Amino acid sequence: MFDVKDTDFFDLEDDAFDTIVEDDISFTGNIKIKKTFMIRGKVNGNIDSEGDLVIDTDAIVNANITAERVLIRGQVKGNVIGNKLIFVTASGTLDGDITTGKVVLEPGCTFTGKCTMVKNENEK
Secondary structure (H helix, E strand, O other): OOOOOOOHHHHOOHHHOOEEEOOOOEEEEEEEEOOOEEEOOEEEEEEEEOOOEEEOOOOEEEEEEEEEEEEEOOEEEOOEEEEEEEEEOOOOEEEOOEEEOOEEEOOOOEEEOOEEEOOOOOOO
């Protein structure tokens, strides 16, 4: 159909993630992390990641998010800043504003908010 660069983290296995918030965990607070991170459970607060972030299919996240690349398969309520990419899959729901250089909204996803596209000076 179409090819989107920077989506290699779609194919990562569980052992590629340094940290996973499993589906039986409910966390409230601020998360600051430097490496690739996956959420399967519930998170309330703020997430600041220097790496990639994956919100898995059954995850429920009520947080403002900043990360390099963000893949949303579950539910997110909050503003999302992706330094490189924000990708919302058909199973994903995002209720909040997007700020990023590249955004992909798959057919079937739900997005409520505004999208601001910014140019990354480091990319050509």
